[in-house]
Amino acid sequence: MKARVHIHPKPGVLDPQGKAIGNALKGLGFAGIGDVRQGKLIELDLADSDPAAARARVEDMCRQLLANPVIEDYAIEID
Amino acid sequence: MKARVHIHPKPGVLDPQGKAIGNALKGLGFAGIGDVRQGKLIELDLADSDPAAARARVEDMCRQLLANPVIEDYAIEID
Numbered sequence: 001m002k003a004r005v006h007i008h009p010k011p012g013v014l015d016p017q018g019k020a021i022g023n024a025l026k027g028l029g030f031a032g033i034g035d036v037r038q039g040k041l042i043e044l045d046l047a048d049s050d051p052a053a054a055r056a057r058v059e060d061m062c063r064q065l066l067a068n069p070v071i072e073d074y075a076i077e078i079d
Numbered sequence: 080m081k082a083r084v085h086i087h088p089k090p091g092v093l094d095p096q097g098k099a100i101g102n103a104l105k106g107l108g109f110a111g112i113g114d115v116r117q118g119k120l121i122e123l124d125l126a127d128s129d130p131a132a133a134r135a136r137v138e139d140m141c142r143q144l145l146a147n148p149v150i151e152d153y154a155i156e157i158d
Contacts, residue, residue, distance in 0.1 A: 006120055007120070008122065018121075021121060021144070025140055025144060028144060030136065030140060031126075032125060032126030032127060033123060033124070033125060034124030034126065035122075035123075035124045036121065036122070036123050036124070038119060038120070039119070039121075040117060040118070041085055041086070041117070042100060042116070043087065043097075043114075043115070043116045043118070044101075044112060044113075044114075045113030045114045045115070046112060046113070047110075047111030047112070047113065048111060061109060064107055065104060065107060
């Protein structure tokens with residue numbers, strides 16, 4: 001079973017990496033680019049066979065290690 | 080229009096960040112974890128109104144700046 005965790009900075013939290021990417025894109029000539037945010041994507045191979053149990057476990061992993069809930073939001077996808 | 084770019088290391092490319100996350104999760108007591116890979120997630124606000132044109136532009140951005148096509152794969156989502 002595969003889990004994908006999408007982690008991105010909460011709205012309102014400063015994202016200097018995203019800003020740098022936005023500026024670099026403008027420097028390359030791309031117009032019409034508004035806000036750019038950079039987050040993380042973590043893919044895990046899990047031994048679980050029950051999707052609900054896997055999601056609960058990944059939720060635990062996010063809270064304990066993968067995301068910083070003060071400044072980051074996360075979304076979990078199981079397939 | 081919003082675009083999300085998912086960038087992850089190609090299969091077979093060494094991913095030390097992913098390995099470190101996997102080891103940390105095992106250290107926290109999570110069992111049954113196989114391969115862990117870390118990638119990037121970039122969200123862009125675009126002024127385009129045509130989804131096909133937006134996708135083509137983001138494709139260009141990926142090739143020129145966002146992804147390193149030698150070691151990374153990317154997927155584009157437009158909504």
